Structures are given as structure tokens and as C-alpha cells.
Amino acid sequence: MSIRANYLDMPLTIDDLDGENLEYFRHCAEHDFHLQQCDECKLLRYPPTTACPWCTCLTSTWTKVEGKGAVYSYEEVRHGIQPAFQARVPYMVLLVELDTQKGKPTEHESLRVVANLTTPDGVLAPPDTVRQVGIGSRMRMVFSDVGPGISLPQWTLDEAAPQPAKPWRYPQE
Amino acid sequence: MPLPADTDATTPKYLRDKYAIVGVGETTYTRGSGKTTRAMGTFAVRAAMQDAGLKPGDIDGMLSYSGNDSTPSPFLAGDLGIRLNFFMDVNGGGSSTEALIGIAIGIMEAGMCKCVAIFRSMNGYSQVRIGGTGARSAAPVNGDALHSRAYGWQSAGQMFAPTFMRHMYEYGTKPEQVAMVKVVHSEHASNNPKAFYKKRYTVDDVINSRMICKPLHLLDCCVETDNATCIIVTRTERARDLRHTPALIRGVVGRCSKPRTDMHYQHGPISRVAGYYAKDILWPNSGVGPEDIDAVGAYDAFTFTSMLQLEDYGFCKKGEGGEYVSSGITRLGGKRPQNTSGGHLCEGYTHGMNMVIENVRQLRHDADDYCPIGPDGKRQHTFDYREGGCRQVRNIEVTANLGWANPMTGSAMVMRRG
Ligand SMILES: [Zn+2]
Ligand SMILES: [Zn+2]
Numbered sequence: 001m002s003i004r005a006n007y008l009d010m011p012l013t014i015d016d017l018d019g020e021n022l023e024y025f026r027h028c029a030e031h032d033f034h035l036q037q038c039d040e041c042k043l044l045r046y047p048p049t050t051a052c053p054w055c056t057c058l059t060s061t062w063t064k065v066e067g068k069g070a071v072y073s074y075e076e077v078r079h080g081i082q083p084a085f086q087a088r089v090p091y092m093v094l095l096v097e098l099d100t101q102k103g104k105p106t107e108h109e110s111l112r113v114v115a116n117l118t119t120p121d122g123v124l125a126p127p128d129t130v131r132q133v134g135i136g137s138r139m140r141m142v143f144s145d146v147g148p149g150i151s152l153p154q155w156t157l158d159e160a161a162p163q164p165a166k167p168w169r170y171p172q173e
Numbered sequence: 174m175p176l177p178a179d180t181d182a183t184t185p186k187y188l189r190d191k192y193a194i195v196g197v198g199e200t201t202y203t204r205g206s207g208k209t210t211r212a213m214g215t216f217a218v219r220a221a222m223q224d225a226g227l228k229p230g231d232i233d234g235m236l237s238y239s240g241n242d243s244t245p246s247p248f249l250a251g252d253l254g255i256r257l258n259f260f261m262d263v264n265g266g267g268s269s270t271e272a273l274i275g276i277a278i279g280i281m282e283a284g285m286c287k288c289v290a291i292f293r294s295m296n297g298y299s300q301v302r303i304g305g306t307g308a309r310s311a312a313p314v315n316g317d318a319l320h321s322r323a324y325g326w327q328s329a330g331q332m333f334a335p336t337f338m339r340h341m342y343e344y345g346t347k348p349e350q351v352a353m354v355k356v357v358h359s360e361h362a363s364n365n366p367k368a369f370y371k372k373r374y375t376v377d378d379v380i381n382s383r384m385i386c387k388p389l390h391l392l393d394c395c396v397e398t399d400n401a402t403c404i405i406v407t408r409t410e411r412a413r414d415l416r417h418t419p420a421l422i423r424g425v426v427g428r429c430s431k432p433r434t435d436m437h438y439q440h441g442p443i444s445r446v447a448g449y450y451a452k453d454i455l456w457p458n459s460g461v462g463p464e465d466i467d468a469v470g471a472y473d474a475f476t477f478t479s480m481l482q483l484e485d486y487g488f489c490k491k492g493e494g495g496e497y498v499s500s501g502i503t504r505l506g507g508k509r510p511q512n513t514s515g516g517h518l519c520e521g522y523t524h525g526m527n528m529v530i531e532n533v534r535q536l537r538h539d540a541d542d543y544c545p546i547g548p549d550g551k552r553q554h555t556f557d558y559r560e561g562g563c564r565q566v567r568n569i570e571v572t573a574n575l576g577w578a579n580p581m582t583g584s585a586m587v588m589r590r591g
Binding site: 088110 | 305314317320331387443
């Protein structure tokens with residue numbers, strides 16, 4: 001069953017043949033983060049793919065993954081391009097490296113999950129929160145509910161985790 | 174130089190210098206061309222034919238690239254009375270130029286045609302904006318794009334920024350150093366009558382310009398323009414009877430990529446770009462190395478893109494790009510000037526074509542700068558690189574072009590003066 005939804009007045013759609021994305025976002029709608037785990041080599045992968053990037057195996061099992069990690073890189077958008085985001089600057093796009101499968105299967109590989117910086121309830125974070133986050137900040141996954149069968153995974157500061165005294169930020173503030 | 178095991182350099186070595194760029198042409202760089210991509214493309218192909226001294230019957234192959242924002246080859250060929258033995262219009266932007274030159278060599282080597290015009294025509298400001306503003310930015314977000322566009326992560330600058338930021342984190346690269354890319358390219362543009370922006374900028378101008386997407390200021394980003402560009406490739410033996418000294422193609426790399434092209438940030442180091450892999454094809458196949466290059470066209474969609482490519486192709490050590498671009502080496506009069514026309518940051522945005530065109534003119538020793546024309550009809554270069562002066566590189570023999578699609582994919586080419 002296909003998905004037609006709206007998020008920030010932006011139409012989001014998933015076709016009925018797109019099984020991988022339907023399943024990925026269906027788990028998110030239940031506020032559970034699942035990734036495909038290869039049935040052969042047992043590696044998890046992100047984003048959804050039709051075959052295993054390491055062994056070409058075509059079958060996988062959706063597996064619950066802990067949504068915790070550290071900011072690996074980031075950007076801060078000041079000039080919005082898409083209409084949905086033009087009025088929502090500044091906003092942050094975070095590349096967060098999951099603790100799960102970090103540095104595997106080789107040193108430079110990890111599961112690096114992209115999302116915005118949001119409040120704990122999945123709303124784009126206000127400017128004073130944006131200023132607190134940098135490379136090394138500890139994050140936990142939350143969700144923005146979009147509609148039936150689809151929520152977007154998002155990142156918020158992990159209040160329970162010890163944070164770096166000074167996460168790395170762009171030198172010119 | 175040792176050859177990488179996974180590249181068979183036998184054929185490229187055989188083809189070294191066997192093909193050449195014999196004609197180049199372009200429209201003016203404008204914002205508001207008032208013309209269709211068909212009209213502009215036709216103008217550019219015709220200009221390149223005239224530049225080479227070729228007639229419509231001499232061209233029998235055409236290649237073009239676009240993001241569905243151009244006019245396909247058959248219309249331009251029809252407009253100019255060219256009967257095609259081969260054509261192909263491919264999807265793509267940056268990194269297509271050098272890749273299509275490689276395809277042109279391949280189809281001629283296969284005996285499918287004998288002379289190929291490659292063009293890119295785009296109303297990159299007035300119709301389909303390259304920065305992504307306009308109709309494309311409002312399109313519904315479907316399927317795989319949900320993992321990027323749903324997060325306001327769409328334009329080129331937005332998609333590349335995590336690479337740039339991580340580079341600053343890992344190597345301590347400073348905004349003032351990166352800004353020097355714009356400063357130097359703007360100096361070169363001030364000696365290019367064709368450049369859309371001829372003004373010289375300072376480091377302060379760049380770092381005080383408004384932030385678009387941290388770490389990118391407005392002046393770290395290239396200029397969107399309307400233009401069409403064309404280059405003509407044929408066999409070197411045919412090139413000998415044409416109008417200009419040919420630019421011989423030593424070696425070419427096309428759309429060489431990092432792992433995990435579905436989402437390259439999964440496989441680091443993410444501060445590394447495709448040149449890391451492409452260099453192992455480019456240098457052995459060309460039979461030269463970075464030290465042999467007299468001038469570079471390093472794709473400057475952003476200041477960072479030039480700098481990162483220079484590192485990964487080995488013009489400096491990884492992480493030392495900031496020092497390299499601030500050292501004076503890249504200036505006219507320096508050891509290895511780059512983007513001598515002003516590039517994408519200043520001359521105009523062409524998805525790579527203008528930086529190849531510039532190197533062809535440099536290798537002819539005929540840069541179209543402000544130097545006076547002598548009694549023989551040729552420019553008398555002064556090599557005075559002050560504003561409004563010369564931009565010809567003295568005694569230039571070998572050039573490199575480093576084409577960029579995004580951090581994961583790049584193309585490259587080495588040419589030498591024929
Ligand atoms: Zn596998
Ligand atoms: Zn001159």
C-alpha cells in the first residue's frame with residue numbers, strides 16, 4: 001500500500017512497490033528504529049537497499065537497532081532552498097554515527113544516519129539548541145510523526161548521556 | 174610509476190595523445206539569456222566549429238549532458254546541417270565533461286564516427302536554477318529521497334557540507350584559507366573579458382558574506398549563469414590541418430567513484446573525495462604526475478571542492494589543502510595557477526566545460542585576455558597579471574582538469590600542447 005503524506009506542507013510519497021522504504025518508515029511510525037540485517041553476513045545497513053553492499057545477498061531481516069550515537073559531521077542551513085524549510089532556518093542537518101556496528105566491517109565504515117536536530121518531541125530545534133550541538137555531541141533518536149505508516153527518524157540531544165565539554169563547532173560563529 | 178592492479182593501462186597508453194581537442198566555443202555568460210537552450214547550444218557548437226575550421230559535414234558525432242534542462246543533440250545537429258553517425262544525450266552535471274571526452278575517444282576508436290562535438294546548454298539562472306531554488310525544490314519527495322530531501326538536505330551545497338565540515342574538524346582547515354580559492358579565482362576573472370564577475374574579492378569579503386549553509390558563505394558558492402559551451406574532439410592526425418595548435422589528450426578518467434554510491438557517507442573517510450581513486454587512473458595513464466602540471470582547472474562549484482580535489486589528486490598532502498591554496502602557488506605567476514578564467518566561482522557555471530575550454534586556450538598560448546592584438550592578428554601577451562591585464566600562463570605545456578559531481582564522484586583529464 002503506497003503512502004501519501006504531508007510534512008511541513010511538503011508532500012512525502014512512497015510507492016506501493018517500494019517495499020524497503022515502506023517497511024523502514026512503518027517501523028519508524030511505531031517509534032522503533034529498524035535496519036535491514038543481512039541474512040548471510042549479518043551486517044546491518046543504512047539506508048535501505050535491495051541487496052547487501054558487502055556480500056550481495058538479496059534477503060535480510062528487519063532488526064531493531066538502538067538509536068544512539070555521536071555527531072560525526074553537521075551543517076547549519078541559514079538559507080533555505082525548499083519552500084518547506086525557508087521559514088525554518090537556521091536548522092541543522094546531522095550525520096550521526098551509531099554506536100552499533102561502529103568501525104565495521106572496516107575501520108572507515110559505520111552506520112551514519114542523517115536527520116535534523118529536533119526537540120525531544122520531533123520538532124525542528126530552536127536556534128539556542130542549534131548553537132549547543134557540534135561534532136562529538138551525544139544524540140538519541142526521536143521521531144517526527146507524519147501520518148499513518150510514516151514517521152521520520154530525528155536526532156535530539158541525549159539528556160542522559162555525558163556530553164563533551166565543548167563539542168567541535170565551525171570556527172567562525 | 175606503479176600501476177594499480179585493477180586498472181589495465183595498456184589501452185589508454187596506446188591512446189595517449191592520439192585524440193585532441195581542436196575547437197572550443199561558448200555563448201556569453203549571462204543571467205537572463207532570453208534564449209532557448211536550443212538557440213544557445215546551436216550558437217556554441219557553431220562557434221566551436223568555426224574556431225576549429227570545421228564544416229558541418231566534418232562533424233558526425235554529438236554528445237551532451239544535462240539534468241533534463243537542455244535540448245537534445247538531434248535538434249542542434251539539424252539546425253546546423255550536421256548528419257550524425259553517433260549521438261547520445263546523457264543525464265548528469267559536473268564530472269560529465271571529462272567523462273564524455275573519454276566516451277568520444279571510445280566511439281571514434283570503435284570506428285563509429287570520426288569527429289565529435291560535446292556540448293552543455295543551460296539556463297542555469299533563468300530557467301532551471303542550479304542552486305536548486307524554484308520548481309525543483311517544491312517537487313514531492315518520493316521513496317529513496319525521503320532519507321535526504323525530507324530533512325531539507327537537497328541542494329549541492331547542503332549535500333556536500335558534511336564533507337567540508339569534517340575536513341575542517343580533522344585537519345584544522347580555516348575559513349580564511351578556504352576563502353583564498355575565491356580570492357585567487359576572482360583575480361584571474363578580472364583578466365577575463367568574458368567573466369560574469371570580474372571584481373576582485375578579498376578574504377574578508379568572503380568570510381563576511383552571508384552564511385548560506387555553514388560552512389559555506391555566499392562567496393564560497395559559484396555563480397549561477399545562463400550559457401552554452403562546446404568542445405570538439407577528433408583524431409590528432411586530423412587535428413594537424415586545422416586552425417589551432419591541438420590540445421592533445423594524454424589521459425582521461427570518467428565518473429570514478431568512492432564506495433557506497435547509494436549513500437557515500439557510510440564509507441569514510443568522509444573528508445576524502447573521489448580523486449583519491451581517480452588519481453590512480455589519471456597519472457599512470459597520462460604518464461605524468463602532479464609535479465608535471467603547469468595549470469589546473471579544479472572544479473569550483475564551491476571553494477572547498479577545488480581544495481579537496483587538489484589534496485586527493487596529490488598536488489599537496491591530505492589535509493594541507495588550506496595551506497596550498499593560500500600559498501600563492503595557485504595564482505597567475507605562481508608555480509601552478511588554477512582556474513585561470515575565474516572558473517565557476519566567477520566566470521560562469523557550466524558544469525565543468527569552461528575549465529576545459531580555458532585549458533585548451535592556455536595550451537594554444539592564446540588566452541582571450543586584455544592583451545593587445547599584434548599586426549599578425551595574434552595576442553601579444555604581456556604576462557602582467559594585474560587587474561585588467563594578461564592571464565596567459567607562460568610557456569605552458571601540460572594541464573590537468575579535475576571534474577567534480579559530488580564528494581563521491583569525479584572525472585579528470587590531462588592535456589598537453591600539440
Ligand atoms: Zn551480507
Ligand atoms: Zn595576455
